[in-house]
Amino acid sequence: AAACSEWSPQSYCLCNVVFSSLARLAASMASSWNVLIFGDSWAKYMHPCWGEVLASQRLRAKVFNFADPGSLCGDLHGQGTRSLLSPQVPKAAGGLLARDTLVVIHTGGNDFIQKMVEGVFGGGVPEVFRANPGVRESEKLKAFLDTMYRGGARNFLVSGVPAFPEMPIWNMVWPLLTNLMRQGKLADLGVSPDDDPRLALDVQISALHDRWEALCNDFNKQHPDARCVFFDEVGALERVRTTLGAANFDRQMWDFSMFHPSVYGHVQLASEAHRCTAQSFPELATLAPHPEVSAPAANAVAHVAASASPPKQTQPSPAAAPAAAAQASSAEWECSVCTLANSGARTICEACETEPPKAAAIATAPAPGKAEPQPMTIKVRNVKGDVNFEVECDKAATVDQLKAAVVKGAPSGFAREGATCVIALGGKFLLQGSETLTALGVQNNTQVIAVMRAASTGAPAAKAAPAAAAPSFDPAPRT
Numbered sequence: 001a002a003a004c005s006e007w008s009p010q011s012y013c014l015c016n017v018v019f020s021s022l023a024r025l026a027a028s029m030a031s032s033w034n035v036l037i038f039g040d041s042w043a044k045y046m047h048p049c050w051g052e053v054l055a056s057q058r059l060r061a062k063v064f065n066f067a068d069p070g071s072l073c074g075d076l077h078g079q080g081t082r083s084l085l086s087p088q089v090p091k092a093a094g095g096l097l098a099r100d101t102l103v104v105i106h107t108g109g110n111d112f113i114q115k116m117v118e119g120v121f122g123g124g125v126p127e128v129f130r131a132n133p134g135v136r137e138s139e140k141l142k143a144f145l146d147t148m149y150r151g152g153a154r155n156f157l158v159s160g161v162p163a164f165p166e167m168p169i170w171n172m173v174w175p176l177l178t179n180l181m182r183q184g185k186l187a188d189l190g191v192s193p194d195d196d197p198r199l200a201l202d203v204q205i206s207a208l209h210d211r212w213e214a215l216c217n218d219f220n221k222q223h224p225d226a227r228c229v230f231f232d233e234v235g236a237l238e239r240v241r242t243t244l245g246a247a248n249f250d251r252q253m254w255d256f257s258m259f260h261p262s263v264y265g266h267v268q269l270a271s272e273a274h275r276c277t278a279q280s281f282p283e284l285a286t287l288a289p290h291p292e293v294s295a296p297a298a299n300a301v302a303h304v305a306a307s308a309s310p311p312k313q314t315q316p317s318p319a320a321a322p323a324a325a326a327q328a329s330s331a332e333w334e335c336s337v338c339t340l341a342n343s344g345a346r347t348i349c350e351a352c353e354t355e356p357p358k359a360a361a362i363a364t365a366p367a368p369g370k371a372e373p374q375p376m377t378i379k380v381r382n383v384k385g386d387v388n389f390e391v392e393c394d395k396a397a398t399v400d401q402l403k404a405a406v407v408k409g410a411p412s413g414f415a416r417e418g419a420t421c422v423i424a425l426g427g428k429f430l431l432q433g434s435e436t437l438t439a440l441g442v443q444n445n446t447q448v449i450a451v452m453r454a455a456s457t458g459a460p461a462a463k464a465a466p467a468a469a470a471p472s473f474d475p476a477p478r479t
Contacts, residue, residue, distance in 0.1 A: 032100050033061040033284070034090050036153075038079045038144070039106035042162060043067035047263050051104040053270035059277070059288045061102070064089050072114070073107050073137040076144035084151040096152025102277075102284070103153045105144070106233075108161035108208075111137050113259075116173065125185050129177070133204055134161070134211045141212075145219055149226060155281060156219075156228040157273070160212045163205045164237045165198065166250070168258035177201065190422070190429025199451065202383040203424045205234060206449045209385070229280040235385055236272035244268075376444035378437075380406055383449060387414055395438045399423060399430045402437060406450050419452040 035055035037043050043051050044067035055063040064086070066079040083089055090098045115127045127133065145156060164170075177197040180186050184193050191200045209232065216230040241249040253265040261269060271290075278290035285293065374395040381388045391405040403421040415421065423430045425448050430440055442448070 033059060033287070034098060034101045035059065035061045035063050035104060036083050036089065036097075036101060037063065037065040037067050037104045037106075038076055038083070039067045039104075039159075040071045040110050041067075041069035041260060042109060042159075043104070043106040044069055045260060048266065049106075050261070050266045050269035050273055051106065053266055054104070054273045054277070055102075058270060058274040058290075059102075059284060062090075067106070070110060071107070072111050073140040073144075076105070076107060076140065077147065080144055080147050080151070084148075092152060097148075098152070099154065100283075101153055102155045102157060102281070103148055104157045104159075104273075105141070106159040107141065108134070108137050108212075109163075109259075112161065112163065125180060125188075128204060129180065129186060129189065129200060131188050132207070134208050138211050138215050142215055142219070145215075145228065149223055154226045156216075156226070157231055157277060158212065158216055158228060159231045159273075160233045161208050162233050162237070163201075163208060164234050165201055165205070166237070166241060166246075168250075168254055170201075171258075173201075190424070195453070199453070203429065203449065203451070206381075206383050206385075206424065209234065210447055210449075227281065229276065231273055231276045232385065233269070236269060236276075239272065240268045378402065378405075378442065379445060379447045380410075380450050381447065382414070383451060387411060393437065396436045398436065399440070402430075402442075402448075410450070414450075414452065416452050422451050422453050424449040424451065 035051070037049075037051040037055070039051075041049075043049050044065050048056075049067075051067075052063055052065060055061045064083065066083045066086075068075060068079065071079070084097070090101075092098045112128045112133075141158070145158075148156070174197060177200060181191060181195060181197055181200065182193050186200055189200055189203065191203075213230045213232075216228040219228040220226065237253075240253070244252070253261060253268070255262045255265075274288070275290045275293060278285040278288075278293040375392055376395055378391050378393060379388070380391060387410075389409060389411060391402070391409040393402055393405050397405075402423060406423065407415045407421050425440070425442065425446070430448075
């Protein structure tokens with residue numbers, strides 16, 4: 001202010017003109033984008049949802065909302081058709097969607113609520129608590145993505161299913177889940193009757209996360225000119241809860257339905273979705289930067305489709321070895337605890353002194369007369385996804401050998417003393433046995449979930465409400 005007071009009136013006016021022009025330019029550039037929203041009542045409700053807040057307030061884009069409260073994954077086709085035929089939606093030459101169009105999708109929640117209700121009243125095991133959940137739903141979502149791609153869309157933001165354990169509505173589910181486990185009806189998941197019911201839910205949530213994320217990755221590989229980004233909504237809710245604190249989160253995040261975010265809750269999710277777009281869409285990061293995503297980092301984000309075509313493998317010459325080693329030492333690695341990007345030359349994190357993730361090898365010497373070892377890399381993460389590392393093992397290794405590698409290669413503090421490591425894949429725990437990992441469907445770069453099961457577990461007191469206290473479900477309305 002002191003510096004500005006010394007300016008001449010002419011300089012001050014010129015400065016105002018320049019800044020005003022830049023602001024109008026940025027606004028006009030951002031407003032050239034169109035955001036089409038599809039899905040359920042987390043996308044269209046009695047007040048603006050996070051997709052609308054993201055588009056209108058964060059990205060300053062034009063919003064076209066085709067979502068329908070209560071809709072299922074199968075209803076996306078009709079919503080997409082309406083958008084492609086709508087004269088209000090800007091189109092490019094040939095009637096295709098304009099290039100600067102972002103498609104936001106939020107679906108799946110009603111599909112699984114419906115299955116949960118059917119399980120409650122039908123007396124069986126809801127499909128959501130069986131192995132490999134979300135197969136049919138993901139197929140319908142993929143068909144919708146293909147339809148919108150043929151209609152000209154090239155930028156997609158796909159939200160995960162909001163199966164968040166701290167959502168109040170889950171208090172209705174804990175008694176059902178506890179009874180199913182005690183009756184041994186969840187053996188298909190590999191859980192025992194005396195396990196914590198939260199364990200079964202966490203594994204299913206992680207399985208849905210992985211399925212939706214894989215769907216986006218596969219779409220990018222099939223369409224190199226498109227960018228399909230997975231928005232981890234459960235992870236976003238977890239971050240908001242950590243930031244606000246459990247008490248404030250539980251009090252402010254939800255409305256009377258116990259399932260829908262409040263106005264305040266949608267604003268928080270819009271900020272998280274904005275962070276995701278700034279990290280994944282360089283153009284939007286430039287036009288509408290997120291305060292916690294630096295511009296250089298955002299602009300340096302590689303197009304996700306760049307990984308669609310694997311690079312050609314060439315045999316390095318001996319002379320290139322020193323250069324390759326120097327390049328490896330300069331590569332950055334992300335700390336699994338504080339997420340700080342560290343120089344490749346550092347052996348511990350600069351901020352928290354955590355060691356970088358290291359791959360642990362299983363020593364499986366081949367028996368005489370058998371084939372040579374065939375090593376492969378297994379990607380491991382915990383349920384929340386905030387711990388990620390890799391281990392190496394042989395294709396002929398067993399589940400027990402993989403568990404040993406996970407315990408050995410896990411970051412400090414993950415493998416608690418006295419706890420037992422269990423591995424989940426596709427919503428099912430891999431049981432110990434003589435079958436090889438290959439026979440169980442584990443391949444190179446497969447993503448598995450590692451859970452450290454406590455020596456003695458039981459139903460969580462805060463979650464397992466008495467069955468008599470559980471309110472009744474009305475199967476008719478859909479959210």
